[in-house]
Amino acid sequence: MADMIEVGAARGDAPPPAASAARRGAKSANRVGRATPYLFLAPYLVLFTVFGLLPIVLGIYLSVHQWDFQLPNRPFVGLDNYKELFSSDSAVFGDWWQSVRATAIFTVISVPLLMVVPLGLALLLNRSFPGRTFFRAVYFAPYVLGVAVIGLLWRFLLDANLGLVNRLLGVVGLPADTPWVTDVPWAWVSLVGVTVWWTSGFNAVIYLAGLQDISPELYEAARVDGATAWERFRHVTLPGLRPVLLFVMTTTVLASANVFGQSFLITQGAPGTETRTVVWYIVEQGLRNNDAGRAAAMSIVFALMLAVVSLANFRLFRYRED
Amino acid sequence: MTTPTRTAPTHPLRRVGLYAILVALALVFLIPLVWMVITSLKTYDGAQRIPPDWLPDPLSGYGYQQILTNSANPVLRWFLNSMLAATLHSLLVLVTASMAAYALARMRFRGRGVTFALIVGTLFIPPTSLIVPNFLIVDSLNWIDTLAVVVVPGAASAFGVFFLRQFFLSLPKELEEAAVLDGANQWQIFYRVVLPLSKPALATLAVLSFLTNWNDFLWPIFVLFSPEKLTLPPGLGLLQGSYVTDYPVIMAGAVLASVPVLILFVLAQRHIIQGVSRSGLKG
Numbered sequence: 001m002a003d004m005i006e007v008g009a010a011r012g013d014a015p016p017p018a019a020s021a022a023r024r025g026a027k028s029a030n031r032v033g034r035a036t037p038y039l040f041l042a043p044y045l046v047l048f049t050v051f052g053l054l055p056i057v058l059g060i061y062l063s064v065h066q067w068d069f070q071l072p073n074r075p076f077v078g079l080d081n082y083k084e085l086f087s088s089d090s091a092v093f094g095d096w097w098q099s100v101r102a103t104a105i106f107t108v109i110s111v112p113l114l115m116v117v118p119l120g121l122a123l124l125l126n127r128s129f130p131g132r133t134f135f136r137a138v139y140f141a142p143y144v145l146g147v148a149v150i151g152l153l154w155r156f157l158l159d160a161n162l163g164l165v166n167r168l169l170g171v172v173g174l175p176a177d178t179p180w181v182t183d184v185p186w187a188w189v190s191l192v193g194v195t196v197w198w199t200s201g202f203n204a205v206i207y208l209a210g211l212q213d214i215s216p217e218l219y220e221a222a223r224v225d226g227a228t229a230w231e232r233f234r235h236v237t238l239p240g241l242r243p244v245l246l247f248v249m250t251t252t253v254l255a256s257a258n259v260f261g262q263s264f265l266i267t268q269g270a271p272g273t274e275t276r277t278v279v280w281y282i283v284e285q286g287l288r289n290n291d292a293g294r295a296a297a298m299s300i301v302f303a304l305m306l307a308v309v310s311l312a313n314f315r316l317f318r319y320r321e322d
Numbered sequence: 323m324t325t326p327t328r329t330a331p332t333h334p335l336r337r338v339g340l341y342a343i344l345v346a347l348a349l350v351f352l353i354p355l356v357w358m359v360i361t362s363l364k365t366y367d368g369a370q371r372i373p374p375d376w377l378p379d380p381l382s383g384y385g386y387q388q389i390l391t392n393s394a395n396p397v398l399r400w401f402l403n404s405m406l407a408a409t410l411h412s413l414l415v416l417v418t419a420s421m422a423a424y425a426l427a428r429m430r431f432r433g434r435g436v437t438f439a440l441i442v443g444t445l446f447i448p449p450t451s452l453i454v455p456n457f458l459i460v461d462s463l464n465w466i467d468t469l470a471v472v473v474v475p476g477a478a479s480a481f482g483v484f485f486l487r488q489f490f491l492s493l494p495k496e497l498e499e500a501a502v503l504d505g506a507n508q509w510q511i512f513y514r515v516v517l518p519l520s521k522p523a524l525a526t527l528a529v530l531s532f533l534t535n536w537n538d539f540l541w542p543i544f545v546l547f548s549p550e551k552l553t554l555p556p557g558l559g560l561l562q563g564s565y566v567t568d569y570p571v572i573m574a575g576a577v578l579a580s581v582p583v584l585i586l587f588v589l590a591q592r593h594i595i596q597g598v599s600r601s602g603l604k605g
Contacts, residue, residue, distance in 0.1 A: 036508050037431035044422035044483060045437075047414075051478035052444050055455035062455060124343065131344075137591050138348045141355070144587045144594070146537025148555035149576045152562055153358050156569050164357050167373045176373075197351070202598060209599030258450045261539050265559065279450045279540070286454035287544045299451035306448055 062296035069290040081297035092285070092294060098273060099281035100305075102263070106277065107256040110192045114252045115245070117196055118203035123237075125204070126211045136208070140201035147198075151265025154194045155181060158266065187267045187275050194262055199255070203248050210244030211237070246317040250310055257306055278302050358580070362386065362573035369569045385574030388565075395564065397575055399550055400557035404536055405582070407472045407553055411535040412528045414473065419482030420524065424512050426483065427490035428498070438487075441480045449479075453541065460545060471545045472553055476535060482527050485597075489523040490516065526597035529590045536583055554579040 063081055067074045084090035125136050142150070157164045158180035170176030180190045214237065222232045238245075260279040263269060269276040282302065286295025361369055362385045363378040389397040425431070426438050456475055465471040493516065501511045517524070539555040546552050552560065558575050565571045587594060 034431070037425040037429040037434070040421045040425035040429070040508075040512070041437065044418035047418060047474065047478040048441065048444075048480075050459065051456060051475040052480070053440070054459060055452040056444075056447065058455035058458060059452065062458075121347070124340075124347075129337070129340065133591075135344050135348060136595070137587070138351055140595065141584070141587060142351055144533055144537075144583045145580050146539060146555050146583075148537070148539045148558045149579050152558055152572055152576050153354060155562070156361070156572065157354055157357065159567075161372050162370065162374060162567065162569065164354075164374065170373060197354070201351070205595050205598045254448060258448055260450070265562070282450070283453055283540070283544060287457055292454050292458065295454045299454060303448055303451045307446070310446070 059296045059299055062292050063300055064297075065293045067291070067293035067296070069292065074293075077293070081294050082301065084294070085298065085301055095273065095276075095281060096298065099276050099278045102275050103257055103259065103278040105188060106191060106259050106263075106275075107253060109188060110195050110256045110259075111249070111252050113192065113196050114199065114203055114256070115248060118200045118248075119207050121200060121204040122207035122211055123233075125208055136201075136205070140205060142198050143202045145198075147261030148265065150194065150198050151261050154190070154262075155266050158190050158194075181267050182270050184271060184274060187270060190266060191259070191262050191275065194266060195256070195259070203252065206248055207241065207244060210241050214240035242317060246313065249317070250313050253309055253313065254306060257309070355580070358573050358576055361569050362577045364570045366568055366570060370567075382570070385570030385572075388568075388571040389561070389574050389578065394549070395557070395561055395575075396550055397554075397557060397561070397578060400552050400554045401578060403469070403551065404553040404555075404579075407469060408532045408535040410469075410473045411476060412531040414477045415479075415482045415531040416524060416528055418477060419486055419527065420517065420520070421512070423483045423486035423490055424516060427487045428516075429508070441483055445480045445484065450540065453544070457544060466545055467547050467551050469551075472535070472538070472542050476538070476541070482531065485527055485600075486520070486523060488600075489520055493519055522593070522596075525590065526593040526600075529586060529593050530597050532586065533583060533594070 064076060064078060065074050066077045066080075084092055085096050087093060121139055125132060125139075156162070160166060160177060160179050160182070163180070165180060166176045166178060169178070178186055180186045218236045218240070219232055222236050227235065258279055259277050260283075263275045263277050264280055267275040269280070278298070279302075282295050282298045285291045285298065360376075360378060363381055363383075364375070365378075365380065365382040365384050368375060368379055368382065389395060426434060426441075460466060460471050460475060463470075465474075497515050497519070498511050501515050506514065537555065538553075539559075542553050543556040543559060546556055549560070554575075558572075558579060561575045562572055
């Protein structure tokens with residue numbers, strides 16, 4: 001407290017002599033007091049500590065315990081929950097790796113499409129023409145709807161008998177009885193297709209901002225040098241977009257790897273549990289089967305897998321820069 | 323964002339080609355949404371025809387009547403719950419994130435670097451991997467099946483603080499310095515000078531937070547149980563479970579959940595799109 005008063009006095013705005021010491025202290029504390037930054041931070045830090053940091057610590061703690069919500073004893077089991085994920089004779093091995101496989105399939109197919117399709121949309125929108133803002137809004141619109149709406153809607157559109165997709169295919173003379181949501185590989189086509197439809201506008205908007213940061217002079221110079229449209233794209237647009245490409249790649253990989261709602265609502269895991277994803281399996285283990293310990297271990301292994309993939313992304317893009 | 327760098331194609335034929343592509347793509351994005359509305363206006367029998375009718379025949383309010391009157395699926399209640407949750411969540415994010423971001427952007431204090439690093443660090447942790455421990459935490463707070471459980475925990479997200487800090491750093495310091503000379507304290511500077519200057523950024527964050535909360539599905543399906551406590555996304559899941567292939571009813575529910583965010587999108591398009599592109603460039 002004395003410190004604060006000192007600072008206040010040093011700033012040359014000492015209160016009139018009539019003011020009490022207490023009031024003086026409080027007032028100068030407001031100005032430049034040591035407590036001020038912490039008071040500003042406090043409300044957020046409370047939330048951040050309880051729901052941002054504590055769950056990380058708690059997750060690590062849970063992962064080394066056998067933790068059932070319904071049992072009073074929650075014994076320490078060391079790394080058993082982790083080992084089970086890697087030993088083929090454990091109860092969870094098969095389901096866990098199947099969910100990893102499902103997530104990997106979805107990610108590997110969806111990420112390239114979610115990189116390329118939005119880039120095409122952005123290039124299309126990156127010129128001036130009447131109605132540009134309107135089209136940008138239309139392409140972005142599906143993204144503002146939640147996965148629950150998207151899931152219900154596409155479950156219906158992809159219905160083999162009553163759905164619009166097969167109806168339209170029939171109209172143009174293609175097979176009209178594809179089991180889009182109940183059999184593979186169609187289920188994968190559906191999940192990826194819906195995700196591309198749903199989120200392309202989002203990535204396109206990010207690309208668009210990146211494109212506008214590329215200096216028009218570079219295009220002009222390339223044109224003067226007689227570069228074709230493809231050469232301008234290859235040697236001006238792509239290098240200019242590199243940081244944006246890295247950002248889009250990283251966030252898209254993370255978003256795809258965390259896929260849940262689409263398979264939960266559209267394919268409902270079908271056929272069997274073949275399209276059940278990692279996030280789905282983890283929450284099912286942890287919250288439906290009351291096995292928080294195993295679920296926590298899976299979460300951590302999964303987060304580490306994603307960290308490795310993200311690092312690989314950074315390496316890949318840095319490599320190209322050299 | 324508003325000044326395209328490339329010049330428009332000059333040849334009229336190229337222009338026609340451009341619009342043909344633009345319109346075809348627009349149809350791909352819009353037809354599913356239009357089909358949702360069309361189906362919500364069919365009768366049960368009308369929606370069961372194979373192949374499906376292009377237009378409702380007869381036109382019917384059956385779907386909407388079901389969701390508004392069937393007490394097993396209190397859709398209006400879910401709608402109000404969602405509205406309340408998303409509004410409160412968005413306010414909570416605005417208040418807590420703006421104060422924290424201001425301290426991190428403009429004040430010098432011990433631990434600032436560490437605090438900011440911790441907050442940004444959590445941006446790299448997939449939120450889905452924290453769901454199980456977070457469930458335990460809200461359970462021990464006795465928040466399961468309450469409004470708080472869908473309002474509060476999400477506000478711990480680092481995004482708002484990060485986003486506003488970047489914005490505050492871009493503001494000129496002169497106005498704040500002038501306010502100091504006028505004898506304003508930190509709170510007054512924040513409240514009277516910085517916040518009014520930050521209206522665009524605050525609006526963007528408010529809209530994005532509202533959308534995120536309105537659409538959240540994974541968390542509420544595990545922490546809300548009673549039919550009268552649900553928000554719309556888990557409610558829609560319940561609706562699908564009980565109506566299965568009664569598509570007019572399910573689509574009516576989907577329309578009801580879409581209308582507010584589509585209206586919000588039309589009104590706040592600039593904020594949403596700027597928010598998304600800014601988070602991309604500075605993230």
